[in-house]
Amino acid sequence: MQEELKKIEAEALSELQAVANSADLEELRIKYFGRKGRLSTVMRGMGKLSAAERPVIGKLANEVRGNLTTAFEEVGEKLARQERENQLAMEAIDITLPGRRPQLGVKHPITQTLERIQQIFRGMGFHVADGPEIEHEYYNFDALNTPADHPARDLQDTLYITDEVLLRTHTSPVQVRFMEKHAPPVRIIVPGKAYRHDYDVSHTPTFHQVEGLLVDYHVTFSELKGVLHSFARQMFGDQTDMRFRPHFFPFTEPSAEVDISCTVCSGSGCRTCSGSGWLEILGAGAVDPNVFEYANYNPDEVTGFAFGMGVERIASIRYGIPDIRALYENDLRFLRQF
Numbered sequence: 001m002q003e004e005l006k007k008i009e010a011e012a013l014s015e016l017q018a019v020a021n022s023a024d025l026e027e028l029r030i031k032y033f034g035r036k037g038r039l040s041t042v043m044r045g046m047g048k049l050s051a052a053e054r055p056v057i058g059k060l061a062n063e064v065r066g067n068l069t070t071a072f073e074e075v076g077e078k079l080a081r082q083e084r085e086n087q088l089a090m091e092a093i094d095i096t097l098p099g100r101r102p103q104l105g106v107k108h109p110i111t112q113t114l115e116r117i118q119q120i121f122r123g124m125g126f127h128v129a130d131g132p133e134i135e136h137e138y139y140n141f142d143a144l145n146t147p148a149d150h151p152a153r154d155l156q157d158t159l160y161i162t163d164e165v166l167l168r169t170h171t172s173p174v175q176v177r178f179m180e181k182h183a184p185p186v187r188i189i190v191p192g193k194a195y196r197h198d199y200d201v202s203h204t205p206t207f208h209q210v211e212g213l214l215v216d217y218h219v220t221f222s223e224l225k226g227v228l229h230s231f232a233r234q235m236f237g238d239q240t241d242m243r244f245r246p247h248f249f250p251f252t253e254p255s256a257e258v259d260i261s262c263t264v265c266s267g268s269g270c271r272t273c274s275g276s277g278w279l280e281i282l283g284a285g286a287v288d289p290n291v292f293e294y295a296n297y298n299p300d301e302v303t304g305f306a307f308g309m310g311v312e313r314i315a316s317i318r319y320g321i322p323d324i325r326a327l328y329e330n331d332l333r334f335l336r337q338f
């Protein structure tokens, strides 16, 4: 029995050296210390020993059990430490990798231009108003003195939703909508989207306009000129010249198209202005008395002027963009320049 105990101790110690993880260690523990384990089995045999042998063997058995228990504990601690270290190494995050920079957006050039236009007109006492993009034929055309056979109503330009409902082709319908609800004097600008069946380097089917309307008791055409000249100089610089060319709009009389001196060549003539020295920026005129009638204003009492500008056009001049369709392609390399 003495030999048996020594053998168990030696075998257990050598097996312990080979244990690679705590699961194997637990298995080994059961093999020796378990209820049916080798050590327990030997201990149970002690009852058959003589009274002389029992204390000697008993002492040895206790020694062996003590040694093995200590050895198992040591190995157990070593394995637990190793396993913890392995886990930490495996789950470690490499914080030396450079992070991803959050991408900062910029305002779209159209938004920037719209904001600048509004800022300039607010400085001259205009208020911002708006109206629907889905519009009734009445406000888009009839009430703006545009008869049913006018070419502007042509299906080729106007995007109809039903026979009478359409996507507004300009922001001018808000003139009448606003006057219906407010008594004079009126001093508003209307930034917004408009829609036309049109697509080339200077036209997109959706585009932006800023409408202007000023109505009061003694408003003259020269005041229109003063307001627009001030706008042009604030928008494009103090040296900017401006000219009015006679034109026709159904809802203004007289009407004009307004040009500024070319921002590229300052008027001497270049490719941007097709050699003319001038760039068209907007349409304008004195409000036609018929429009006042539609809006229930008395044309014998009030006068006024209106203007409408294309924001894409203003932006393309401001930033030197040759093809305004680039504004809608959402190419970040293009948009980040502004």
Ligand code: PHE
Residues within 6 Å of the ligand: 169, 170, 171, 172, 211, 212, 249, 252, 283, 284, 285, 306, 307, 308, 309
């Ligand atoms: N609505 C006109 C257009 O879209 C512009 C305009 C507005 C002209 C107001 C005169 C007065 O072309």
